[in-house]
């Protein structure tokens with residue numbers, strides 16, 4: 661890759677960085693971009709404003725923080741204080757996620773959930789591996805949803 665296309669890619673990436681984007685999300689975007697995918701971010705006209713929207717594939721990608729979205733994994737332990745509060749809060753988030761996914765499916769969109777533990781932490785599979793799994797989901801149109809995580 662020449663300097664020029666390196667620079668072009670970097671500025672394309674940078675143009676899409678905004679405050680509040682998580683590191684995990686940016687790792688995945690970069691990996692998808694390097695596989696040749698182009699996407700829209702936080703598309704407001706789609707249910708749930710998906711983190712990444714592959715319009716050409718009618719596929720929405722959400723990068724979910726394991727704690728906030730209630731993943732059943734080592735990174736999502738409910739705190740031992742205010743346990744009720746956290747349990748309800750996270751159950752509410754999960755219910756909303758399910759509504760969003762259903763609505764997207766009804767609209768003919770497919771859904772990829774990438775759990776943060778797939779991208780960060782000791783048990784990660786890494787952004788490159790996650791992006792490759794996204795790519796194989798996009799090619800195989802039988803399924804309407806996949807989740808990518810450590811296990």
Ligand SMILES: [Zn+2]
Pocket residue numbers: 726731732733734735736775776777778809
């Ligand atoms: Zn997780």
